[in-house]
Amino acid sequence: MLELAGVGFGYGGPEWVFRNVSFRVAAGSATAVLGPNGSGKTTLIRCVAGLLDPVEGSVHRADTVGYVPQAHGSAFAYHALDMVLMGRARQIRVFRSPGAADRLAAMSAMERVGIGALADRPFPTLSGGEQQLVLIARAIAAESPILVLDEPSTGLDLKNQVRIMALLRDLMQDGMALLLSTHHPDHALYLADSVVLMGRGSVQTGRTDTLLTDAALSALYGVGVNTISYDDGGTARRAVVTRFDQPTDSS
Template sequence: MISATAISHRYRADRWIFREVSVDLQPGQVLAVLGPNARGKTTMIKCLAGLLAPTGGEVRHTGTVGYVPQSHAAAVGYPVLEMVLMGRARHVGVFSTPSRTDRDLAADALARVGLDHLAQRPFTQLSGGERQMVLIARALVSGCQTLVLDEPASALDLRNQGRVLAVLDSLAREGMAIVMTTHHPDHALRVAGSTMLIVDPDDVRLGDTTDLLTGETLSELYGLPISTLDVTIGGRDERVVVPDFGVGAAVGVR
């Protein structure tokens, strides 16, 4: 669905964001992109989505790509259903209006992310997390074969984080290819079979999620002690990430 060959990017001549990265994303595959702030995660996925031309290398797509940004501020209070319906734009003729089928698909996408009860509420009146869910629905209704998301659960409470992860897992099982950035290694472990770690411009690691996301690797990536534990949750064997923030020691708490 996405094939990137030796892609590199820089915004100025003396500073590379990443160099010589190759990745092939197949149908049904979820790729999580992790790294500290300002390390190039958003730049990477914009290159993979075709929104930004890499400085070097090549990106090829099979099928259409839907992109969900990290945040979205709307100046006009369109109803939520209308915001989702905008995702059908490429299916509607220049002088045409959305059909009943288009509206039904938009309603179905909104229901899939659990916000059908907000269909008529102005988008500007939603919380940040609700806006993010609406943007995911808008991408889904476009009919894309690949979904690229920048921090899809960053503004969500725990319940809605679980809802987004469940939706992404379901889409992947149906054959959609998914790329997402995240600051939550647990999210990658939950839904992503493959992970990309952007350690520095010349050290971008790509591999199986459970192989890459070890306590040692995560400690190196984020610069603080991190442990992982293998536990059983709901009858499933899961790996959880436990960072040592050192908060008690820092403030003298016993």
């Protein structure tokens, strides 16, 4: 379980990045953070992951957190398998090397993400999308019950976006608590039970089915947005259609 209570963050100036952010992510559920560029999504994710300390409020983590950053390459030529093995640090004693069980867990995570064939490839030689998949496998290998992801679909083509969304849904159904930021409202509609909408100077939280309306999305992104309903194998879902000819502001 993950819970934020009145969390606020600023860099020391007169303006806050965000304030009064409160929500709870229970085991077996997912919460998506959406908002335009510069609204503070990544900063919030880093506060939740423990990489930044909130200026006010509190973040309560009932257990360890697996963290997936956006892929930005690496100056070190680790093999992809070694990158995933780094996720096993919590299970490896001090001054010990990864054992057979750790390597098995790392390879199992890579196979689950669909990148087992990349195990011996140097990480810097992978595409941005492949690097993102390696980072997701690393977090899964950590076997933490809470997974925090900063735009996990960055650099992924449509097929791999579908693969990752399906994988995240499986992890959620296995009892994991998921928090992810995303620029894709479709992903939130598919995966998340609840959403956090971060506008410039405002934050809204609520259930996905009630908060992600056409009006709310249009106001959040400053462009006309409509949602359409479709049947996904017997499950009713909604998808987003962006009205490219209907900006709602001049920004």
